[in-house]
Every structure is written in C-alpha cells, then in structure tokens.
Amino acid sequence: MKRPLLLTVAAWAIGAVALRITLLAPQHCPAVTPSEAFDAARLAAAWIEANQYPDGSYVYEYSIERDIDLPGYNVVRHAGVTMALYQLAAAGDPSVLPTADRGLDWMSRNLYRHADWAALRDPGNGSVRLGATALMLASLLQRRIATDDPRYDGLMRELARGMLVLQLPDGAFLNRWDPVALQPVPGERSKYATGEAFWALTLMHRIFPGEGWDAAARRTARYLADDRDRIENLNYPPWADQWAAYGFGEMASWGLTESDVRYLEALAARFGLLVRTESARRDTVLSRLFRGRQARAAGMGTWGEGLAGLRQAADADPRLAHLRPAIDERLACVAGMLRDRQVAGTRAAAAPAPVRATGAWFTEGVTRMDDQQHALSALLLASLILSGKDPP
Amino acid sequence: MTPFLAVIAIIAAVNPFAAAARLDGKRPPPRHIITAGNLSLAFYALAATFAGDILEALSVEPESFLVAAAVIIAASGAATLALGPLRLHYDPASRYADLVPLAVPVLLGPAGLSAVIVVATRESAGLAIVGSLAAVVLCLGLAVARFGAAAPLADGLPRLLAGLAVVVAAGFAVDGIRAI
Numbered sequence: 001m002k003r004p005l006l007l008t009v010a011a012w013a014i015g016a017v018a019l020r021i022t023l024l025a026p027q028h029c030p031a032v033t034p035s036e037a038f039d040a041a042r043l044a045a046a047w048i049e050a051n052q053y054p055d056g057s058y059v060y061e062y063s064i065e066r067d068i069d070l071p072g073y074n075v076v077r078h079a080g081v082t083m084a085l086y087q088l089a090a091a092g093d094p095s096v097l098p099t100a101d102r103g104l105d106w107m108s109r110n111l112y113r114h115a116d117w118a119a120l121r122d123p124g125n126g127s128v129r130l131g132a133t134a135l136m137l138a139s140l141l142q143r144r145i146a147t148d149d150p151r152y153d154g155l156m157r158e159l160a161r162g163m164l165v166l167q168l169p170d171g172a173f174l175n176r177w178d179p180v181a182l183q184p185v186p187g188e189r190s191k192y193a194t195g196e197a198f199w200a201l202t203l204m205h206r207i208f209p210g211e212g213w214d215a216a217a218r219r220t221a222r223y224l225a226d227d228r229d230r231i232e233n234l235n236y237p238p239w240a241d242q243w244a245a246y247g248f249g250e251m252a253s254w255g256l257t258e259s260d261v262r263y264l265e266a267l268a269a270r271f272g273l274l275v276r277t278e279s280a281r282r283d284t285v286l287s288r289l290f291r292g293r294q295a296r297a298a299g300m301g302t303w304g305e306g307l308a309g310l311r312q313a314a315d316a317d318p319r320l321a322h323l324r325p326a327i328d329e330r331l332a333c334v335a336g337m338l339r340d341r342q343v344a345g346t347r348a349a350a351a352p353a354p355v356r357a358t359g360a361w362f363t364e365g366v367t368r369m370d371d372q373q374h375a376l377s378a379l380l381l382a383s384l385i386l387s388g389k390d391p392p
Numbered sequence: 393m394t395p396f397l398a399v400i401a402i403i404a405a406v407n408p409f410a411a412a413a414r415l416d417g418k419r420p421p422p423r424h425i426i427t428a429g430n431l432s433l434a435f436y437a438l439a440a441t442f443a444g445d446i447l448e449a450l451s452v453e454p455e456s457f458l459v460a461a462a463v464i465i466a467a468s469g470a471a472t473l474a475l476g477p478l479r480l481h482y483d484p485a486s487r488y489a490d491l492v493p494l495a496v497p498v499l500l501g502p503a504g505l506s507a508v509i510v511v512a513t514r515e516s517a518g519l520a521i522v523g524s525l526a527a528v529v530l531c532l533g534l535a536v537a538r539f540g541a542a543a544p545l546a547d548g549l550p551r552l553l554a555g556l557a558v559v560v561a562a563g564f565a566v567d568g569i570r571a572i
Contacts, residue, residue, distance in 0.1 A: 004481075004492045015502060023460035026451035272572030276456050326572035 022290050025280040029333035030340040034387035040339040041379035044372045045088050047359035048081060049099045051369075056106030058369045064343075065365045067352040074370075075122040076192075079107060079135030081373040084380075086142035090392030091380055094146065104143070107136050108155075112179060117162035118155065119177060128177040130166050131193035133159055134200045141203040145392050153208075160204050163197045164216055170227065171219030173197050189232055195243025198224060202250035214254060221251060225263035238263060240270045242302040245309030249391075252316035261319045264310055268323050271306045275330040278303075278337065297338060297361030301374025304334035308381035308391060328386065335382035338375050395519055398511045401564075402523030403530065404557040405465045405507035410550035411498045412534035413477035417541030420482075424490035425532050431491070432499035436508050436524035443512035443520070454513045458568030461506035462561040468503035469557030477550045479540075499528055503557065510564060 020026075032040075051059035058081055061070035082103035085096045112121035112128050120132040137159040140152045166174045166184050175190040177183075198220040204213035224244045229237035248256070248264055256264070274295075281287050281294045311327045314320040343357045351357035360367040361375055381391050393401070420428070439446065447457055471478075480493040504527065512520035540546050 005488070008492050008496055012496075012502075019460065019464070020450075023463055024450060024452050024457070027453055027456060028451060266570070268572045269570045272455070273569055276453055279453075280456070323572060330572060 021286060025287070025291060027276060027279040028282075029279050030336035032332060032336040032339050032382075034383040036339060037335040037379045037383035037386065040335075040342055040344075041088060041376045041383065042093065043342065043344060043359035044376035044379065045085060045093070045096050045099075045359075047356075047372050048085060048369070048376075049096065050355055050358075052099055052102060056102040056104075056109075058103065061366055061368045062356060062360070063366050064351055064357050064360075064362050067356065070366065073124060075110070075120060075124070076129065076131040076135060077368075077370045077373065078103065079120060079132050079139055081369050082107065083135050083139040083142055084373040084376045086139050086146055087377055087392060088380055090142050090146035091384060097143075097146070100139070100143065104139060107139070112177075113158075114162075114177075114179075114182065116158070117165055118158035119162040120159075121179075126179060128179055129190075129193065130163060130173050130175050131190060131196050133162050134193060134196035137163070137200040138196065138203060141200065141207055142392065144207055156204065157208070157211075160201065160213060163200065167197075167216060167219070169219075171216075171221070171223035172228070172231070173220070191228075191232060191234060191239055191241070192243065194220065194228065195224065195241040195247060199243050199247035199250065202247045205254075206250065214251075217247065217251060218254075221248065221260060225257075225259045238266045238270055240274060240303070240306065241267070242271075242306035242309065245271075245306040245313070247309070249309035249312030249316075252313035252320075256313070256317050256319070261317065264313055264320060265323065267306065268310045268327060271303045271310070272326060272330050274303050275307075275333050279333055294341075294363075296363040296368075297341065297371040297375040298368065298373070300334055300338055301371070301376070301378040304331060304338070304378025304382055305374060307331045307334065308378070308385055311385050312391060331382045332386055335379055335386070338379055342375070393511075393515060395515070398515050398519050399523040399526055400556075401560045402504065402507045402511060402520065403527045404553055404560050405468070406499070406501070406504035406524070406527035406531065407469075407472060407550060407553045407557060408527055408531035408534055409539065409546075409553050410472050410477040411531045412537075412539040413546040413550050414480045414493070414498055415482045415535055415540050416479045417538045417546075418482050418484055419538050420490075420494060420532070420535050421484050424484065424494055425536065427490040428494040428499055429528055429532050431495045432528055433525060435500055436504070436528070437521050439505055439508050440512040440517040440520035440524065443509045443517065446509065447513065455568050455571035457513070458510060458564050458571065461510045462563075462565035462568060464506045464561075465503045465564065466558050466561035468501065469554040469561060472554035473551050473558065476547050477540075499531055507560075 059069050060073050082100050085100035089097050107120055110121050110123045112119045119128045120136040121128050140156050173194045174184040175188045175193050176185040178185050201213050201217035229239055245267055278295050281291050283294055307327050307330055314323045341361055343360050348354045348358040361371045384391050447454055482493055483489055508520045508524050511523055
C-alpha cells in the first residue's frame with residue numbers, strides 16, 4: 001500500500017511544483033490609485049526635465065551604476081518623448097510645457113522642407129523618416145490641445161502633407177523619403193511608423209475638421225485592420241500596435257466597420273495576454289529562467305497606451321463596450337507594475353546620482369528615454385481612465 | 393461553450409475509456425467503486441465549487457489558467473494518443489486499492505481537475521459537477537464491464553477520446569490567448 005501511495009503523492013507534488021514555476025506562476029498586479037498613477041507619470045516627466053540638454057535634446061541612455069550618459073540618439077524617440085510631455089500638459093499639468101517646448105525647438109531646427117510640405121530630419125544621418133514626422137506632428141497636436149495656441153497650425157498642415165507624400169493608395173505608408181533622389185524610398189515600411197502616422201492623421205481631423213484628413217486616416221485604418229499583418233509578414237498577428245489603438249480610439253466616434261471591431265478585439269486580447277504574462281514575471285533567477293526577463297518600461301508602457309486607446313474606442317462604440325471591464329483591469333495592472341518598478345524614494349536615494357535616477361525605469365542598469373516616454377503616457381492615461389476622465 | 397460541450401470537455405479530459413482500460417480488465421469490487429467514486433466526486437465537486445477561490449489563492453487569472461489547463465489536458469491526451477492507456481497494477485483484493493490506483497490517478501487526474509476548474513470558472517460549478525459525475529459514472533461503469541479486457545476496443549477508444557481531449561485543449565488554449 002505504502003509504495004504506490006508514496007509514488008502517487010510524489011508524482012503529484014513534483015507535478016504541482018513544476019506547474020507552479022512554469023504555467024501557473026502567481027500573477028501580481030500591485031494596487032495603484034489614479035492619483036498615485038498620475039504622480040508616477042509626473043515623476044517620469046521630472047526625470048525627462050532633469051535630463052534635457054540645453055539644446056532641447058534629451059539624455060538618450062543613462063547607466064545608473066556608472067552614472068554616465070551613453071552615446072547614441074534617435075530622432076523618433078525624441079519626438080515621442082516630447083509628445084508624452086505635451087500629453088501630460090494636455091491632461092492638466094502645464095508645468096512641463098517649457099521642457100516640451102525646448103524639445104519642440106530642437107525638432108523645429110531640424111526640419112526638412114520640400115515643395116509644400118515639411119518633415120523632421122535626423123540631424124545625425126540626414127534621413128527623413130515617417131515615424132519622426134508623425135510623432136512631431138502628434139507632439140504639436142497635443143500641444144494644440146494643451147494650449148489652444150494656433151501658432152503651429154501651418155507647420156502641422158505642412159507635416160501632415162509630408163506624411164501623405166509617403167502614403168500609398170491602399171493606405172499603407174512608405175517609411176522614408178530620399179532627400180537626394182527626391183522621392184520616397186520604395187518598398188521600405190515600418191511596423192511602428194504606419195500606426196504613428198495614422199494616429200497623427202486622426203488627431204489632425206479632430207483639430208482641423210473638414211480639411212479631409214479623415215479620408216487619409218480611413219484608408220490607413222483599412223490597411224491596419226485588414227492587411228498590414230499579412231502584407232508586412234508580421235508574426236503572431238495582430239502586431240501589438242499601440243499607435244493603431246490610439247488612432248482607432250480617436251476614430252471610433254466617426255464610426256467603425258465590422259473589420260475594425262474584430263481587429264480591435266484581437267488587439268485587446270494581445271495586450272491583455274502581454275500584461276498577464278508580464279504580471280507573472282519576477283526579478284529573480286528562477287523567474288528569468290522559466291518566464292523570461294521582465295519587460296522594459298517602454299514595452300509595458302506601450303501596452304498601457306494601447307489599452308487606453310482601446311478603452312476610448314470601447315467608450316465610443318457599443319460593439320466594443322463588453323471589453324471595458326477587462327481593459328480597465330489590465331490597464332490598472334500595467335499602471336501598478338510600472339509604479340512598482342519605478343525608481344523613487346529610498347531606491348533613488350541609494351543611487352550614485354539620485355536626481356538622475358528618480359522617476360526612471362532601468363533594465364540591466366540602463367534607462368532609455370523612451371522608457372520614461374511610454375511609461376509616462378501609460379500612467380497618465382491609466383490615471384485618467386481609472387478616475388473616469390477622458391484622455392486628452 | 394454550450395453546456396453539452398462543457399460536459400464533453402470534462403469527459404474527454406478524464407477519458408473514461410483510458411481510465412477503465414488502465415485497470416487491465418480487472419473488475420473493481422463494489423466497496424472500491426463506492427469509495428473511489430465518492431472520493432473522486434467529492435474532490436471534483438470541491439474543485440468546481442471553489443474554483444474561483446483556488447485560482448485567487450494561487451494568484452492566477454482565469455484566462456491564464458485556461459492556457460495552463462490546455463497544456464495539461466493536451467499533454468495527457470497526447471500521451472494516451474501516442475502510447476495508449478498505461479496499464480496500472482490493480483489488485484481488487486488489496487485493501488487500499490480503492491485509493492491508489494482507482495481513485496488516484498484513474499478517476500482523479502490533473503487533466504480532469506483542470507477541465508473541471510475551467511468549466512466551473514467559465515460556465516458554472518453545477519455544470520462542472522454534472523460533467524465530472526458523468527465522467528466518473530461512465531468510468532466506473534466501464535470498469536465493472538471489464539472494458540480493459542476488450543482487446544481492440546480498449547486500445548482504440550481511449551485514443552479516440554484522447555484525440556478529442558487534444559482538440560478541447562486547443563480550444564482552451566485559443567480562448568485563453570484570445571482573452572483579455
């Protein structure tokens with residue numbers, strides 16, 4: 001009797017332990033209130049403010065252990081960081097406007113102009129990429145929402161026309177303009193930039209209704225919802241595109257098609273899966289071994305941004321209303337994890353340079369400016385949505 | 393998931409054909425049937441009734457458990473598909489054979505428990521209890537009928553139901569991945 005019983009108990013115990021460290025790892029979503037999420041977003045903005053150079057550019061990467069800035073820059077991320085600051089301003093914190101305006105000045109000094117349009121040029125290599133222009137435009141649109149200041153209206157239209165130069169008849173975008181050949185670089189697309197341009201176009205329609213920006217946005221919506229994953233050979237569709245979610249969130253009040261609704265449901269599922277998976281990860285050797293390394297804040301932030309965009313769509317379209325409770329739950333989870341992992345308080349005080357660490361997120365001892373960008377946006381949008389307010 | 397499919401999912405996960413075949417054609421005495429049947433049903437009913445609490449205590453989201461359950465059921469089904477039902481040493485004259493192996497692991501296994509918890513969290517505890525009752529009764533009925541001695545059937549039918557369990561698991565996995 002004893003031997004079979006012991007064997008059975010042992011087999012169940014081993015199985016239970018194996019399941020616990022692999023498939024059934026505990027998930028943890030730290031609790032966070034809307035005001036705590038907002039404070040964490042504000043702290044991320046403070047890191048950006050403290051890490052801006054006099055010319056308006058930001059620290060690209062910073063090593064906490066060596067207390068040094070690491071070389072390199074990315075113009076698309078510069079535009080994204082500036083956009084996040086304007087989002088915060090639009091949500092009611094105008095104190096970040098001087099920093100954001102310095103970031104905007106840096107972009108304004110790096111404009112490329114051709115015919116009747118403009119684009120943001122990378123001063124490092126001279127390239128003119130869609131994503132940089134789209135996020136510069138999104139920055140200006142958020143600034144317009146925050147300040148109601150019309151001084152950049154002309155530039156916004158120029159940038160939007162610059163994006164349309166790269167739009168294909170099916171709504172897709174080419175990724176780059178060749179300033180030597182004076183034509184788009186054929187065949188090159190970006191899985192990020194199309195969504196960025198789409199969102200910027202939807203915001204253009206909000207600020208400048210009646211100018212036809214919605215038609216271009218709708219063409220891209222069709223491409224994103226129906227064709228993008230297939231044509232661009234993106235594995236495991238749908239591509240977790242928070243920019244597309246932002247855009248559809250903005251566009252939902254114009255009316256969504258059935259395929260849009262299906263796409264957004266699939267997108268919500270993708271973000272939900274990513275959040276659930278992340279919530280089971282710990283900063284331990286065992287967790288890294290079986291569940292992989294914890295995601296960087298930039299990644300988690302994009303999930304939060306995506307969920308916020310989808311929440312906006314779910315508010316506007318009754319066919320998506322059933323997603324709202326689950327979206328809110330996952331959004332709160334992202335915000336809780338981000339706040340929990342942000343360097344602040346005693347953790348910041350223990351850093352070699354506390355001012356340079358406070359408000360940031362580090363992966364293997366290094367933070368990159370878009371960690372703060374995406375986390376700021378996600379925390380801000382979560383704080384608004386979870387307190388029943390509309391995102392800007 | 394319709395109620396019918398929920399019950400079928402539990403039956404496929406428990407796989408009464410495989411369970412009965414594992415006894416190798418030996419007929420359990422009534423005392424074993426009563427003890428093992430009641431014990432396994434009690435466990436399934438507890439798992440169904442407290443499914444939500446169990447997952448909460450484990451800090452596992454129901455959607456995440458769906459994927460884990462899919463892997464457990466698929467692994468169990470795939471093993472039966474590939475190897476056939478594994479024969480166990482069962483001595484009807486043994487005093488404790490009603491516990492091991494009749495109750496555990498023949499009637500009560502990880503795949504069946506996983507399916508019961510999934511059905512209980514997604515549908516209702518009642519439906520999960522009905523499904524587990526059907527599976528256990530079917531299993532004991534087949535054992536009494538000495539199903540394991542019916543040579544070609546005792547190998548083929550368990551594999552057939554194991555195939556269905558793999559399909560059910562695939563459905564669970566897809567649902568778990570598609571859930572927010």
